[in-house]
Amino acid sequence: MADTIFSKIISREIPANILFEDDQALAFADVNPQAPTHFLVIPKKPIPKLSDATREDQALLGHLLLVANNVAAEQGLTDFRLNVNNGAGASQTVFHLHIHVLGGRPFSWPPG
Template identity: 45%
Template sequence: MQDCVFCKIVKKEIPAEIVYEDEHVMAFKDIHPAAPVHILLIPKKHISTFFDLTDEDVSIIGRVQLAAARVAKQLNLEEKGFRLVSNCKEDAGQLIFHIHYHLLGGRALQWPPG
């Protein structure tokens, strides 16, 4: 998608503070953090929402989950833990229509979130 900000970050057309990258996944710091640690994890393939996933995307989503664990370890969250959140569509708070996960940590997180 040409207008997708996350696709532009993947193509390095927009700068981001990247903390992890492999062939399928990119993770970078959120520019408006909601916790001391706030990382966005995205598949490099553009997939707008969970409703747009196909059978071929199963491994990509699994790779995002593995990347989340790797990033959490890298950021010393293994002992205390972290939250991994993804919003789907407007009512859930999805602002950028490219599947992404928020990895939040570095403090005690409340539940329910809102």
């Protein structure tokens, strides 16, 4: 997998406002927030997009959701939205799996 901005954040080549880190995942503030609270949760394992995940990634994917929930709570969110874009046609621009966690404002449905 080619280097991405996220792999460079993991390796500390690019600075980020890191909210959480363990051996499997990293959570950091989005540099272009779309809500008062907007952060990303990424695996340290390079998975380009959700559809590239395999059965061996099952525990990691669950871990990412728990990290998202825990960091949301630490950020004071009780209501929040999770978003995962899969592929360019779904507006994925960085090809390293990531979960957007957005909160702090009402959201409408369906999303844009």
